[in-house]
Amino acid sequence: MTVATASTIKTQLEAGSYPSNTLSSDNIFDYAQYEARRKYPSCEIETVQPESTTETKKSTETTVMYEIRYFVRNLGVRTDEIANQKLVEDVIIAQMESMVLQDHKVVFESKTWKRSQINKAPGHPAYTVSVLKISVRQITATTATADGTLIFILANSNVANPPASNYTYTNVFDVDLKAGYRDIEEGYVGSNIPKHFAGNLTGNFICSIMVNAADLGSTGEKLDEMTKLLSTGEKPTYQFTYTNKTADESTITNTFDCEVESVQMQYSTRDGVVFQLIAKLISDVSVVIT
Secondary structure (H helix, E strand, O other): OOEOOHHHHHHHHHOOOOOOOOOOOOOEEOOOOOHHHOOOOEEEEEEEEEEEEEEOOOEEEEEEEEEEEEEEEOOOOHHHHHHHHHHHHHHHHHHHHOOOOEOOEEEEEEEEEEEEEEOOOOOOOOEEEEEEEEEEEEEEEOOOOOOOEEEEOOOOOEOOOOOOOOEEEOOEEEEEEEEEEEEEEEEEOOEEEEEEEEEEEEEEEEEEEEOOHHHOOOOOOOHHHOOOOOOOOOOOEEEEEEEEEOOOOOEEEEEEEEEEEEEEEEEOOOOOEEEEEEEEEOOOOEEEEO
16 A cells, blocks of 8 residues: 655746746755744744544554645745745645555545735744645555344255355344244134234344455355356255354354345445445344353
């Protein structure tokens, strides 16, 4: 993963074509200058927020912030000075727009100018400073240990082109597992209270899976193969074991048989590729807590 640094931004800015007597390689710095020794005009680059991460079970969000500060001494010719300041700002922003600040999936990138007039004291020259604040946020696959895993059980499944062994989906979340039996009411003479009988099994398993490359393929346990029919024209049947943590860190394991009804591919700028799996239960759910 490539992340821009103050040094690489300096190299990018040095390649710009600036108005005469403004910026060159001699007065562009990849560090903050000492105020008493600051050059006018000059430009300094600083990484004001190094790589900072926010991690969830789904993804890792990395944010980096930079500041580019352009200083020029005020000489009293105000209109011309501001016009010249704008020309330099335009070159800086153009150079930054053409630079790749981070690779992979950048989901947010902002570049904001702020210009200030500074007149500190008679012993220090009055100057104008233009500050370009750059914030970049990108999304990568999470490195956190996923609590939710879904295991395809080969021995008790009937799929086309079966794999050689069980297969585990390692990042499973937003799970909804519902099971029960329909109710059949039957009235009879002599009472207004009907009799109740158990009907057919009903239930669904719904989950989202953050997809890895290995989760797709040509064998029957892969996500992109689950909705395909067997050679007989029948639906394949799957046995899955879903595992997650309870509030007290115990492990709860659900094992069930199902038929896959749909697989929805969700491509989001906030995350990687997510598949939503919806299956109809064809067996009771076996629950084990360890």
